[in-house]
Amino acid sequence: MNIESILQKRLQDAVEQLFGFTPAEGVLQLQQTRKEFEGDLTLVVFPLVKLARRSPADTATLIGEHLRAHAPEVEAFNVVSGFLNITLHDRVWLALLQEAFRDDRYGLKAAAGDEGVVMIEYSSPNTNKPLHLGHIRNNLLGYSLAEIMKGNGRTVVKTNIVNDRGIHICKSMYAWQQWGEGKTPENTGIKGDHLVGDFYVLFDKQYKKEIAELEAGGMAREEAENQAPSMQAARELLRKWEARDPETIALWQRMNGWVYAGFDATYRELGVNFDKIYYESETYLQGKEEVLRGLGEGLFYQREDGSVWADLTAEGLDHKVLLRSDGTSVYMTQDIGTAKMRFDEYPINQMVYVVGNEQNYHFQVLSHLLDKLGYRWGRDLYHFSYGMVELPSGKMKSREGTVVDADDLIAGMVEVARKMGQELGKLEDVTDEEAGKTYKMIALGALKYFILKVDPRKNMTFNPEESIDFNGNTGPFIQYTHARIMSVLRKARENQISLSTTFPPGMTLEAKEKELLKTISEYPGVVTEAAASYSPALLANYCYEIAREFNQFYHDHSILNEPDPDKTNFRLVLSECVVKIMKSGMGMLGIGMPDRM
RNA sequence: GCCCUGGUAGCUCAAUUGGAUAGAGCAACGGCCUUCUAAGCCGUAGGUUAUGGGUUCGAGCCCCGUCCAGGGUACCA
Incomplete structure (x- = not known):
């Protein structure tokens, strides 16, 4: 209670x-x-x-x-x-402390039983270019949301739909065929996703050049975009791919393999993972089947050119294409197929899509389409719609080379953390390996906290010129607070102090102690609310709050040098609880807490 | 054009979903280490919450108008 x-x-x-x-x-x-x-x-x-x-x-x-x-x-x-x-009365707060201290899962909810699983789709990259800052926000939000759901007693399946097929990868493939000279990640030392991305950029350059030439020759823009030889070639590759042409399939597999190895490395660095990965190449045919079934059942209609459409005007939306006139599938088709496969495979109670807000309309449509197709879960799908990451100059544009690459960003952060750590000289008595791990933990803590503390629904600004702070309202601030507490707890253990949750009856609280206890009492509510409102930011801001609260207490009151042993004991129990909450709360953000830093 | 978001200190973000005098951090300035880690603590300064109206005991939050920014808008993903 x-x-x-x-x-x-x-x-x-x-x-x-x-x-x-x-x-x-x-x-x-x-x-x-x-x-x-x-x-x-x-x-x-x-x-x-x-x-x-x-x-x-x-x-x-x-x-x-x-x-x-x-x-x-x-x-x-x-x-x-x-x-x-x-x-x-102070005894009310002391009773709360006892309860919090004794409960290993304080603030977390017990498993809810047979409610079915929450499936959370996130990341969902295209296989033609490496991950960037926008993907980082997606990955961190998806992972954190999954952890928050788990903390609320839900069974979670984290899933990823890899957009491994389509014109985009064919562009990279064509460029590699043309100008690749047999380059591979192995013989160049370039990370696979970056290598493939480089060819995608090459394609785009060539394509633009061709369009310009055709336009100069008097062709209309749209016509030129269609007629450009490199685009024709990419389309031809897509056609061959759909026809299962062995050579094309082999190249596709090879280049996608490079990309996956690259993605895996980035995911590992970020500390995110998936329980089940779907590939568009394996789901899009199911989508086609479903659309054709819907057509047969009169849910959709066909136009003279053969394209298949859904009429959603009754739902207040528009007409939406589901199959192109040439019979190929669109993004929506694939999402229908993937949804069907998922619901066939898992007892899904709730489906959550972590996808940027630019696709709000897409998911509105998807929801209606699934509903029409007879899947009652379609109506209840939840589009976790998050805002985009902008640069001070505006939106990131890959064509203008203003994207912030995920790998570069992480590596840069680790370097800053290392430099700062060495200047402060805090880790001189640990092994280099240990120190390296800690620097990485701090760097990722800074990056993840920076992104997750912002309300997911809102757009946020990232300035690559100014590196992310390590002081103030940041991940490292919270990590540092944790390390300080751990240091005190270590010393207490060394001094053979054992903790007791029996406090003397007349014990009174200092103001800062009570503030901390109040903050501790709020934790369970924050965990609930973070799930209910799909907001890791709530947890992030709470963790900052409790760290700040602890630092004030720590500054004003001594723990181990306190003459009254009852007070020392009480403060140690209090500190232990704060550590527990920080580990738990920050853990749900995917941020590790170092024992020293 | 139409639809959907958003606009809070110089900058990056909060504000218990309609509650008290709108809070933090960064940047600036000033203080605190012979005492459990100064990646810390304390203080000063910084606001007509884009703007004009409305609703009520009470509005950053709800309603209407205006301005600005972003996104979407029938064979891109």
């Missing part, structure tokens, strides 16, 4: 007895008392005053007096303009 719900009950009793009515859901609004006022929790009394037929101040005072007389947890109260500030 948490503190807030106990107080809720007390308040309800008070209102019933004082005013003779049962407050409706949401009328008793409790919130944390703001720091500038005396108290722990605050009741907003405005919603009550009409029914109580009293002034806000009277209502608050009456409730406050009733609480003091009947609620043993309540020590004092004060009323400030319609706000009833309630102070709880």
Whole structure:
């Protein structure tokens, strides 16, 4: 039973007895008392005053007096303009600490039973170029969301749909055939995804040149884009691929293999992973089948040129193409096929797509299409729509070379972390290997926190000129706080201090201690809310808050040099709880906590 | 054109979903290490929440208008 719900009950009793009515859901609004006022929790009394037929101040005072007389947890109260500030006995907070300390999974929810799985699709790269900053946000959000769901007792399947087929990879293939000179990751030492990406860029250059030449020859833009020889060649490759031409398939497999090896390395660096990977090349035919079934059942219609369409005007949307006139499938077709395969293979209770907000319309359509096709889960799919990462100059554009490459970014961060760590000289007594691991943990902590602390729905700005901070509201700040606590706990162990959750009866709390306890009490609610609102940012900001709170406490009060052994014990238990929460909370963000730094 | 987002300190972000005097960090300035890690702590300064109206006990948040930015908009993904 948490503190807030106990107080809720007390308040309800008070209102019933004082005013003779049962407050409706949401009328008793409790919130944390703001720091500038005396108290722990605050009741907003405005919603009550009409029914109580009293002034806000009277209502608050009456409730406050009733609480003091009947609620043993309540020590004092004060009323400030319609706000009833309630102070709880220190023993309430100490009881909370005991509970938090004893529960290994404090704040996390027990497994929910046979609710089915939550499948979370994220990452979903194209195989024609390496991952960039935008993908990083996607990967971090997807992974973190999965961990948050797990923390809330859900069974999660993390999945990735690799867009391994289509015109984009054919462009890279064609360019490699033309100008590759047999280059491979092995004989060039270039990471596979980057090598393939280089050829994609080469293709684009050539293509642009051809368009310009054709336009100069008097051809219309659109016509030129279609007629350009390199585009024709790429289309020819796609056609051959669909016809299973052995040579084309072999090249496709070879180049995709390079890309996968590259992606795997990046995923490993980022610390993300998947339980099940789907490949578009294996799902798109299923999609086609489903669309044709829908056509047969009269759900869709065919135009004279042979293309297949869905009419979604009744749903307030538009007409949407599902199969091109040449019979090839579009993105939507593939998503239908993938969805069907997934639901055939897993007992999915909820399907979550982590995909940027530029595809809001796509998922609205997909939801309706699946619904039409008879999958009741279609309606309930959740598009976790996140904002894009922008540079100070605006959107990242691969064609203009302004994308921030994922591998470069990570490597750069690690370098900064190493340099800074060496300047501070904190890890001189550990092995180089140990230090290296820590620097990496810090670098990734900085990067991940930087991205995850922002509300996922909003666009965010990343400035590559200024490297990500390691001070202030950052991942390393939280990691550092953790390392300091671990250091104290180590020393306590060395001094043979054993911890006890039995606190002396009359023990009183310092202000900073109580603030920390209040923050600890909020953790379970934050975990719940992070899942309910799909927001790792909530957890990130909470972890920062508790770290800040701890640092203030740590600054003001000594733990091991405190003369009163009961206080030392209490503070160690408190510290242990903070460590536990940091590991758990930051763990759900995919951020590791070092024992020293 | 139409549809959907968003606009908060110089910069990057918060704001318990309608609650108190809008908070943090960075950058600037000033203080705190013979004491558990100074990647820390404390302080100063910085705001007409794009803008004009409206709703009510109460609005950064809800409604309407305007401006600005981003995204989408029938055979790209």
